[in-house]
Amino acid sequence: MQLSADGVTQAWRYWLLRYRRTWRGTIVISVANPALFLAALGFGLGKLVDHEHSAYLHGSSYLAFLAPGLLAAAMMQTAYIESAGPVHVSARRAGVYRVATATPLSPLDALLGHLLFIGFRILTSATTFAIVAWAFGAVPASRVGPLVLAATLTGLAFATPVAAWAVTVERPALLNGGFRFVIMPLYMFSGTFFAVAQLPGWLQAVARCTPLYQGVQLCRSVSLGDADPLAVVGHSSYLAVLVVGGLAVGARTFQRVLTA
Amino acid sequence: MGILAQFVFCGYMLAVCGGAVRLSGVSVSSRTSVVSARGLTKTYPPGKAGSAFTAVDAIDFEVHSAEAFGFLGPNGAGKSSTMRMIGCVSPPTGGTLQILGMDAADSGKRIRARIGSVPQDDLLDPELTVGENLLIYGRYFGMSRIAIAERSAELLEFARLTDKADARVQALSGGMRRRLTIARSLMNTPDLLLLDEPTTGLDPQARHLLWERLFELKRQGVTLVLTTHYMDEAERLCDRLVVMDHGRVVATGSPRALIDTHVTREVLELLIEPGTGAAVAARAYGVADRIEVLADRLLCYTDDGERALARAHERGLGGLDALVRRATLEDVFLYLTGRSLIE
Ligand SMILES: Nc1ncnc2c1ncn2[C@@H]1O[C@H](COP(=O)(O)OP(=O)(O)OP(=O)(O)O)[C@@H](O)[C@H]1O
Ligand SMILES: [Mg+2]
Numbered sequence: 194m195q196l197s198a199d200g201v202t203q204a205w206r207y208w209l210l211r212y213r214r215t216w217r218g219t220i221v222i223s224v225a226n227p228a229l230f231l232a233a234l235g236f237g238l239g240k241l242v243d244h245e246h247s248a249y250l251h252g253s254s255y256l257a258f259l260a261p262g263l264l265a266a267a268m269m270q271t272a273y274i275e276s277a278g279p280v281h282v283s284a285r286r287a288g289v290y291r292v293a294t295a296t297p298l299s300p301l302d303a304l305l306g307h308l309l310f311i312g313f314r315i316l317t318s319a320t321t322f323a324i325v326a327w328a329f330g331a332v333p334a335s336r337v338g339p340l341v342l343a344a345t346l347t348g349l350a351f352a353t354p355v356a357a358w359a360v361t362v363e364r365p366a367l368l369n370g371g372f373r374f375v376i377m378p379l380y381m382f383s384g385t386f387f388a389v390a391q392l393p394g395w396l397q398a399v400a401r402c403t404p405l406y407q408g409v410q411l412c413r414s415v416s417l418g419d420a421d422p423l424a425v426v427g428h429s430s431y432l433a434v435l436v437v438g439g440l441a442v443g444a445r446t447f448q449r450v451l452t453a
Numbered sequence: 454m455g456i457l458a459q460f461v462f463c464g465y466m467l468a469v470c471g472g473a474v475r476l477s478g479v480s481v482s483s484r485t486s487v488v489s490a491r492g493l494t495k496t497y498p499p500g501k502a503g504s505a506f507t508a509v510d511a512i513d514f515e516v517h518s519a520e521a522f523g524f525l526g527p528n529g530a531g532k533s534s535t536m537r538m539i540g541c542v543s544p545p546t547g548g549t550l551q552i553l554g555m556d557a558a559d560s561g562k563r564i565r566a567r568i569g570s571v572p573q574d575d576l577l578d579p580e581l582t583v584g585e586n587l588l589i590y591g592r593y594f595g596m597s598r599i600a601i602a603e604r605s606a607e608l609l610e611f612a613r614l615t616d617k618a619d620a621r622v623q624a625l626s627g628g629m630r631r632r633l634t635i636a637r638s639l640m641n642t643p644d645l646l647l648l649d650e651p652t653t654g655l656d657p658q659a660r661h662l663l664w665e666r667l668f669e670l671k672r673q674g675v676t677l678v679l680t681t682h683y684m685d686e687a688e689r690l691c692d693r694l695v696v697m698d699h700g701r702v703v704a705t706g707s708p709r710a711l712i713d714t715h716v717t718r719e720v721l722e723l724l725i726e727p728g729t730g731a732a733v734a735a736r737a738y739g740v741a742d743r744i745e746v747l748a749d750r751l752l753c754y755t756d757d758g759e760r761a762l763a764r765a766h767e768r769g770l771g772g773l774d775a776l777v778r779r780a781t782l783e784d785v786f787l788y789l790t791g792r793s794l795i796e
Pocket of ligand 1: 508527528531
């Protein structure tokens with residue numbers, strides 16, 4: 194397994210060059226999306242919910258409760274969209290990884306360069322999302338920075354395992370299936386819109402084990418400022434293990450698929 | 454091509470070649486071995502449905518410095534699989550492979566740095582422009598911005614794509630893409646150039662132009678390894694070649710030597726009605742050393758075509774259109790890759 198800093202950089206710059214054509218559109222989306230969600234759910238639905246002064250909301254407004262959860266879920270979604278389809282296509286017969294690996298670049302260079310770009314996309318989306326949330330008054334300015342870091346970690350915890358898997362996928366239908374049957378349920382049941390404690394007991398236990406739950410909890414406690422240091426370490430470690438595990442498996446699957 | 458067109462074409466060639474850019478930096482002259490394969494094998498792992506498949510089956514060959522070496526063979530013979538192993542993108546599963554004095558098993562990166570490669574499917578980036586495709590590729594080889602700009606300009610000129618530099622690859626014709634792929638393969642000024650069916654999809658003029666360019670590269674000391682389905686191309690370009698079939702090498706030699714060894718000097722072709730091959734062949738039995746039946750022709754192999762023609766007349770086959778020609782690689786290919794033969 195070969196790795197060179199220069200190779201990774203050049204692989205990364207390839208994705209940046211491509212991104213130059215579409216970045217404006219993605220910025221619009223990454224501002225408009227959270228704005229719409231926060232307005233509709235935070236303000237609209239929130240009015241209904243806040244009446245109850247529910248303990249489930251950590252004693253905050255529904256908007257402040259929702260924003261970090263939504264951010265974590267959105268980063269999972271961004272990570273999936275950026276790493277499932279593009280990695281799959283790039284690894285196929287005439288894909289861009291095939292070009293790179295005919296040059297001094299190694300499969301590992303191609304993987305890390307692409308992940309750097311995906312990480313960059315997650316970081317920028319998390320930043321615009323957090324700024325929009327701040328503009329809505331959902332998070333104080335002083336916690337925007339830590340919240341962005343927590344959300345980026347959440348996204349990466351999905352990006353590396355998904356990339357490791359997507360490179361091996363031969364039928365694109367599988368990628369859609371993954372979105373529909375894994376990502377969407379996670380989105381709904383990981384404490385994004387309501388506290389997991391409100392779920393029936395057995396579902397609660399399942400929900401607490403999911404990576405998105407860990408990300409949501411991390412983001413929410415950072416954003417609301419009631420973080421228990423031990424819990425933060427716990428959630429972060431869980432996510433970090435996914436990031437590193439995804440990298441380790443990806444190094445193998447990329448090597449295997451790209452040198453068939 | 455008409456005389457006038459040929460004249461114009463030659464003039465064009467002279468103009469282009471006269472101001473030719475030096476496309477390579479190598480100046481190796483000794484007859485060292487650039488690629489050396491012993492028992493080279495590629496077995497693909499079993500897919501979802503089938504079992505493991507051996508596409509390249511323990512082949513031996515030697516490519517010398519500054520020669521043009523060809524792989525000839527029918528579809529599925531294992532040519533591309535062999536090319537990908539030489540290109541160090543697909544590891545051999547058996548045997549040894551030395552390239553540019555290094556072992557393919559552990560020096561892939563250093564070898565790839567000195568190789569130019571034209572894969573069978575272009576592998577261009579349709580999302581990017583022509584110029585950007587070259588830029589990305591140059592970067593992969595660690596070239597500086599300035600070096601990339603200079604080299605790109607030269608190579609776009611070479612591929613006659615200068616006016617397309619800013620066009621998206623999506624908008625190029627198939628032949629233009631092929632030319633761009635070839636230009637791209639020269640970005641890193643390679644010592645060894647791998648061309649997997651380089652002229653498939655090119656119009657005749659572009660093909661001839663490419664041949665000229667390949668000759669020029671060869672003169673500069675670049676070693677060429679190519680595959681092709683065009684026998685005239687193989688005959689013109691290759692100093693030596695191997696004929697592959699079912700993953701094995703069935704013959705090796707210069708085009709001339711292969712013709713001399715495997716087929717007779719001349720061929721009598723008899724044009725026949727489709728479906729009448731077997732009957733006509735039965736009547737023609739004995740007019741030549743060997744007869745091969747194709748869908749629309751009988752190929753009669755003999756060292757004296759005129760005499761065979763006279764004999765065919767004696768057998769009452771005078772009514773068929775006939776022609777006598779020299780044997781070519783095409784005949785060697787047909788013979789070696791085993792079409793139905795009637796001895
Ligand atoms: N990645 C792969 N996995 C499994 N089998 C493969 C793979 N690539 C090629 N093959 C098989 O190996 C055999 C040789 O293929 P290859 O592409 O080397 O042939 P080729 O001589 O280049 O043919 P063509 O003239 O059609 O380009 C074929 O039967 C093909 O199906
Ligand atoms: Mg091929």
